[in-house]
Amino acid sequence: MKAFYPKNGRVILHVDMNSFFASVEMAYDPSLKDKPLAVAGDEEARKGIVVTCSYEARKYGVKTTMPVWEAKKLCPHLIIKRPNFDRYRNASQAMFEILGQYSDLVEPVSIDEGYLDITDSFELGSPLEIAKDIQKSLLNQLDLPCSIGIAPNKFLAKMASDMKKPLGITVLRKRDIAKVIWPLPTVEMHGIGDKTAAKLSTLHIHSIGDLAKASDFQLKAHLGIRGLQLKERANGIDTRHVDPDAAGENKSVGNSVTLPKDISNQSKLLETLESLAESVSTRLKKKGYVTKNIAITIRYHDRKTISRGKKIINPIVEAKDIFLAAKTLFLNNWKGDPVRLLGITGQDLLDEDYAYEQLNLFSYEKAAQKEPLYNAIDKIKSKYGTSILQKGSDLQKEMKQKKL
Template identity: 40%
Template sequence: MKKVIFLVDMNAFFISCEMTRNASLASVPAAVAGDPKKRTGIILAANYEARSHGVKTAMVLHEALKRCPEMILVSPDLTFYKQKSREVMDLLSNYSPIVEQNSIDEAWLDMTGSEGLFGTPVEAAKHIMDEIKDRLGLWCSVGIAENKFLAKMASDMKKPLGITELWKDDIPIKLWPLPVKTMHGIGAKTAEKLERIGIHTIGELANFDASLFVRTFGKNGNDIYLHANGIDHSSVHPHRADEMKSIGREKTLPENISDIEKAKIVLIELADHIGMTARNHGKKGRTVQITLKYSDFRVVTRQTTLSATFTTREIYQAGCSLLEQNWNRNHAVRLIGLSLSGFQEEDSLKQLSFFDLKEDPGKNDKNQRIDQAMDKIRSKHGTEIITLAALVKKETI
């Protein structure tokens, strides 16, 4: 099976985090800087309005202000940025259990074999980009390739909000014409050495004498040479013991709704996606949570406990019960969310719930067989080939 690796790179991350809590920064040149009060230090991150004036990351602050005197400066808040980073990584873990965080604002995902869940690689990347934007208010770019190095290079090719594929067949056209200094893993000093021996592009490096290159640049020379040829055998290694802590989906509605039956149809769609993701990763959860965001932007979350499950029907029933208990037709809803969690709890700590007593074990087996049959068909023919009857019989939101 062909490997599919994503590199998700957050765009202008620090200042974008600041814009999520101060919307006025989004429409003017702004940057996170070392010491805005003393006007010393360097630019840590600039938004795209500031970049249009020539402001760049790591630029000395007084030079940046010469280029853009009206730029608003914000003091860095690393604690806040780390929290936003955790939110991004938790969201990414819904798409793959194999997520390797490379820095505070980027991560590799091994998406191999996920086409049955999320569609083509480009479609999956669009899902990720839209969900990060809608749920977290942040922008990202996604590089798609068959190894980590090419995915990293692809992620830098189009910003902001770019999706770029860089497969091995694309290397001569997309990778080799680039300046050698843009290659991931090559610093300024190495780039200078390469240019002194006549290597100015990645293509020239890829076609250089391999043995001579290794003798010149030592033990790292072989890796650099292989990367220039698009070869990278390293695997995506998750840094956390349990990369997937929850599986969740949200849907912002095209219009506010007060009809609970319409809300239930949205809930079926969310439960179907969550159940399929959970089964794909072998994750049975015991906690189902719903999120309701009202037209006045007030948010309500409610959760319940049930027997460990990954069947769509049980996830939907739990969510539906919570929906019925908390629905208020006098308050229009603009967003509905559903999630499954509690994957690592011990069986001995399991809390019996209404669902444990109500469901027939034989019926649960039947639900699981139905789900698995649907998953198998979707994996082979795509997610749109088969769907739940309720989503066909009734008009969806």
């Protein structure tokens, strides 16, 4: 079977479960199959939104993030199921256990998707045979459908898995990029949302092909380092490895500074924080991360040190957003005493390619308790574009708890 594998290079699969929450509900209760089904919040309070829905519901125009009352207008006989988080966690764990049978290199990306590096799994068959066997195993053992992309790197594998849903398997090679990927509008490229697509449009970059051939100078001037990274992706370049430990890492990026003298002037301290926010933002962008948790460190003249953190509902990377969160923390915790050292750290980092603020189990549960989830989604969509929300979950903390 080695003949089906490259001599130099990798074979990466991206496994993406189809309508995961809804599929889990149908597997649990087969009477729901072939019916329009939505997993959503509290429809009685008119605050519920559609987290995911079956393909039967989509035929009526029902979409993820749509308010339940609107979905009901489009499909009056729509079946609504409240989320069952334990059920989804268990199904996710079982899914990754099956994927682990095909490779030691499995990287969970969220509760319903992950990468496999099967380069050394040639004894199990060709890449296509392995993908078919995975799809069949997930269906037979868990009654859960998936789509799979096969490619030489993670970006192309992700693009491939999106091309045929449900139950699709797509092979995407680098030689296919010009024909298959380049004609697509930029908004359909993984890692680009409506907001970034709009910026690219002002530069007369409308297709992925346009982006692949765009000026480095122009991209960097308007999008910073991120612009050059997107151009690389558009050309099918992605050097990231499949990392089984990525989900469990406690990643952080921070900067601190010892002041030349103890300072108690608030405006000067805030200026220092602003400078630190710029530095953290630059480092995050360079590493390709966004942060969901901002922490500050304050060391006083007597060397007493405090650290305070703040979780962010939607991930941030821009200096102004980091500074705003740090400033709030500082003003709420600074006692007015002279300060010797200040620091800002971005924690709970996400790969920016997955920074669409996936509607994860944690944010869903907390938002449902603290505020109308639909209002939260409006803010996210307003800030990052209407394509920002996707079904599924960032499984980083879940992986620590469940030890997948």
